[in-house]
Amino acid sequence: xxxxxxxxxxxxxxxxxxxxxxxxxxxxxxxxxxxxxxxxxxxxxxxxxxxxxxxxxxxxxxxxxxxxxxxxxxxxxxxxxxxxxxxxxxxxxxxxxxxxxxxxxxxxxxxxxxxxxxxxxxxxxxxxxxxxxxxxxxxxxxxxxxxxxxxxxxxxxxxxxxxxxxxxxxxxxxxxxxxxxxxxxxxxxxxxxxxxxxxxxxxxxxxxxxxxxxxxxxxxxxxxxxxxxxxxxxxxxxxxxxxxxxxxxxxxxxxxxxxxxxxxxxxxxxxxxxxxxxxxxxxxxxxx
Amino acid sequence: xxxxxxxxxxxxxxxxxxxxxxxxxxxxxxxxxxxxxxxxxxxxxxxxxxxxxxxxxxxxxxxxxxxxxxxxxxxxxxxxxxxxxxxxxxxxxxxxxxxxxxxxxxxxxxxxxxxxxxxxxxxxxxxxxxxxxxxxxxxxxxxxxxxxxxxxxxxxxxxxxxxxxxxxxxxxxxxxxxxxxxxxxxxxxxxxxxxxxxxxxxxxxxxxxxxxxxxxxxxxxxxxxxxxxxxxxxxxxxxxxxxxxxxxxxxxxxxxxxxxxxxxxxx
Numbered sequence: 001x002x003x004x005x006x007x008x009x010x011x012x013x014x015x016x017x018x019x020x021x022x023x024x025x026x027x028x029x030x031x032x033x034x035x036x037x038x039x040x041x042x043x044x045x046x047x048x049x050x051x052x053x054x055x056x057x058x059x060x061x062x063x064x065x066x067x068x069x070x071x072x073x074x075x076x077x078x079x080x081x082x083x084x085x086x087x088x089x090x091x092x093x094x095x096x097x098x099x100x101x102x103x104x105x106x107x108x109x110x111x112x113x114x115x116x117x118x119x120x121x122x123x124x125x126x127x128x129x130x131x132x133x134x135x136x137x138x139x140x141x142x143x144x145x146x147x148x149x150x151x152x153x154x155x156x157x158x159x160x161x162x163x164x165x166x167x168x169x170x171x172x173x174x175x176x177x178x179x180x181x182x183x184x185x186x187x188x189x190x191x192x193x194x195x196x197x198x199x200x201x202x203x204x205x206x207x208x209x210x211x212x213x214x215x216x217x218x219x220x221x222x223x224x225x226x227x228x229x230x231x232x233x234x235x236x237x238x239x240x241x242x243x244x245x246x247x248x249x250x251x252x253x254x255x256x257x258x259x260x261x262x263x264x265x266x267x268x269x270x271x272x273x274x275x276x277x278x279x280x281x282x283x284x285x286x287x288x
Numbered sequence: 289x290x291x292x293x294x295x296x297x298x299x300x301x302x303x304x305x306x307x308x309x310x311x312x313x314x315x316x317x318x319x320x321x322x323x324x325x326x327x328x329x330x331x332x333x334x335x336x337x338x339x340x341x342x343x344x345x346x347x348x349x350x351x352x353x354x355x356x357x358x359x360x361x362x363x364x365x366x367x368x369x370x371x372x373x374x375x376x377x378x379x380x381x382x383x384x385x386x387x388x389x390x391x392x393x394x395x396x397x398x399x400x401x402x403x404x405x406x407x408x409x410x411x412x413x414x415x416x417x418x419x420x421x422x423x424x425x426x427x428x429x430x431x432x433x434x435x436x437x438x439x440x441x442x443x444x445x446x447x448x449x450x451x452x453x454x455x456x457x458x459x460x461x462x463x464x465x466x467x468x469x470x471x472x473x474x475x476x477x478x479x480x481x482x483x484x485x486x487x488x489x490x491x492x493x494x495x496x497x498x499x500x501x502x503x504x505x506x507x508x509x510x511x512x513x514x515x516x517x518x519x520x521x522x523x524x525x526x527x528x529x530x531x532x533x534x535x536x537x538x539x540x541x542x543x544x545x546x547x548x549x550x551x552x553x554x555x
Binding site for chain 2: 011012014015016017018019021022023025026027029030031032033034036037040048049089092093096097099100106108110111112113114115117118119120121122123124125126127128129130132134135136139166169223224226227228229230233234243246247250256259260263266267270274
């Protein structure tokens with residue numbers, strides 16, 4: 001008994017030693033920088049954060065300007081549309097993938113995962129080439145006689161939305177797929193046997209039962225969409241999003257306090273979405 | 289019956305269509321890296337000249353060297369830190385373990401931009417020199433979650449009886465770790481590190497904030513090149529990056545698939 005408890009003490013000491021480097025890293029390079037941003041957002045403009053400084057909410061109050069609010073609204077709208085389109089396109093894909101033969105399934109999985117981990121920057125660049133005025137899509141449309149003059153796709157809202165959905169859709173497909181894959185097919189069959197029309201069975205059985213995957217997908221798409229900043233830059237068109245606003249506050253205006261306040265609002269939005277998600281019974285969001 | 293037939297036809301068509309759209313832009317970047325035109329505009333003929341030019345460009349060679357050093361070092365560090373962390377947190381019921389875990393995996397959840405600006409603010413305030421050191425520290429931080437989550441899920445799925453058996457046969461804790469635990473989790477460690485390499489080779493936002501004028505990385509070169517419109521040279525550079533990242537991710541996926549199969553067959 002005594003031996004056992006001594007072993008346990010040794011083991012937990014070993015665990016502590018093992019965790020130490022990660023804990024140190026997490027404190028110095030995750031917690032500390034974020035606390036510093038919070039602090040900077042709470043002191044007067046032009047001052048840097050210290051514990052003796054006078055705290056104020058002025059930086060947050062300043063965000064209530066109509067043009068800033070509009071930028072936040074635009075970012076949330078774009079993120080919402082991205083999530084919606086990712087679901088509309090991604091869910092059927094995940095469904096077909098889950099119903100594909102066993103041999104195909106792992107190949108499909110691999111084909112979806114590889115671009116998911118591949119440079120978003122390079123993939124957006126691909127769209128830029130495709131959509132440019134003298135690029136392949138215009139050439140094909142002209143060749144088919146559908147258009148006479150090249151269409152200027154780049155810079156349009158549609159092109160930004162397209163690139164967003166393209167970058168984010170794997171985040172929707174993967175969780176939806178694992179939910180649909182786990183779905184007990186006999187439940188759907190039972191509904192059909194009892195006389196449900198296919199779409200009725202889908203709405204009443206499949207959709208509610210795969211809701212955890214859908215919710216996880218929505219969170220995983222929505223959250224990074226709000227904070228993305230270089231995508232709209234590269235596609236052109238001058239759409240200003242929260243990300244651009246924060247970057248300009250830091251590097252052009254050099255107002256760190258207002259920039260920090262904006263960042264904190266972004267964190268609050270993110271945290272709020274996670275909280276809502278966990279409240280509604282969402283699973284832990286492992287990315288794998 | 290007809291409904292089923294329709295679905296049997298719809299499914300492969302839809303899957304193929306989406307996959308084509310998923311891969312077409314990537315393919316375009318690769319194809320246009322062989323375009324002999326000076327801009328990324330219309331296709332003007334085949335050349336490999338941009339690659340030769342790329343290798344002759346010392347600035348590019350520097351960026352390549354920086355990116356490789358950065359990716360390998362931060363993935364290596366993240367591999368050690370994340371694996372140790374996962375072993376420490378997998379079975380222990382330490383106080384505050386949930387907190388440490390959330391904090392360490394937080395970089396996956398919050399917008400990169402926020403983290404990037406937070407680093408710049410803190411480093412400037414504390415007087416940390418921007419450049420390679422800062423890059424390695426920050427990349428290690430955002431790479432740790434990929435290793436940690438991968439290894440931890442493997443450890444949690446492992447049969448505890450294997451380690452217990454070794455202990456009952458008299459192996460010391462260190463011996464159990466070295467001879468039993470580490471070999472069993474190795475595929476997950478490597479797969480996590482491969483993802484970490486891919487993430488580091490890919491990062492624009494955080495590098496953008498913590499780098500100095502002297503140390504650029506490949507993705508930063510691509511980013512600045514793209515903002516000013518893009519050139520075939522940038523395509524060639526992107527293609528090289530794609531090859532590196534594809535390889536890492538494919539290896540990682542194969543390792544994960546194999547270790548999953550092993551786990552299933554051992555049950």
